[in-house]
Amino acid sequence: MANHYAPPQANVDDVTPAGQMITGEMIEALRGTKGWVLLFGILTLIGAGFMVLGGIGMVFGSAFMGAAGGARGGPPAAVFAGMGVVYLIMAAIYVFPGWFLIKYASAIGRLVSSGQAHDMEDALHQQRKFWKLVGVLMLVMMVLGIVGVIAAIAIPAVMMAKGGLG
Numbered sequence: 001m002a003n004h005y006a007p008p009q010a011n012v013d014d015v016t017p018a019g020q021m022i023t024g025e026m027i028e029a030l031r032g033t034k035g036w037v038l039l040f041g042i043l044t045l046i047g048a049g050f051m052v053l054g055g056i057g058m059v060f061g062s063a064f065m066g067a068a069g070g071a072r073g074g075p076p077a078a079v080f081a082g083m084g085v086v087y088l089i090m091a092a093i094y095v096f097p098g099w100f101l102i103k104y105a106s107a108i109g110r111l112v113s114s115g116q117a118h119d120m121e122d123a124l125h126q127q128r129k130f131w132k133l134v135g136v137l138m139l140v141m142m143v144l145g146i147v148g149v150i151a152a153i154a155i156p157a158v159m160m161a162k163g164g165l166g
Contacts, residue, residue: 022120027112030123034108041101044094051091058084093137100130 062080107123 022111022115022117026120027115030108031112034105034112037101037108038105041098041105044098044101048091048094048098051087051094055084055087055091058087096133097130097137100126100133104130 058080062077062084065077065080104123104126107119107126111119111123113119
């Protein structure tokens with residue numbers, strides 16, 4: 001005799017609990033991106049290295065310009081030194097996305113070798129870190145761009161009003 005007050009039963013033999021199954025297609029999709037992710041990570045670090053070289057060149061070049069008395073009618077040596085410092089700061093910032101991409105590529109490599117859920121989770125966490133950083137950097141750059149446009153309009157206008165230009 002069936003118990004009419006028992007909770008209903010469902011056949012869930014074919015349902016895999018969340019977080020338990022990594023398909024071959026998932027691994028193949030990530031394997032297909034691993035080389036590109038690694039390439040972009042390495043290129044980002046190489047670009048940061050070139051920015052360091054350029055920044056150091058500008059800083060030392062400005063020192064030589066100052067020692068030589070500066071170019072007549074040209075920008076002051078401090079402008080080049082400031083640009084060099086900006087290049088060095090940008091290089092330091094660029095290291096992080098490159099590093100996150102390399103760590104992401106390594107996590108994909110571990111996943112491809114093991115097929116384990118914890119390696120998939122690590123790969124996704126590395127990807128999340130990269131996109132979070134890039135998103136924050138994009139927002140900061142947008143704000144700086146807006147401030148720069150406002151400053152490019154406001155500074156000459158204020159200077160003209162004071163009689164400093166023209």
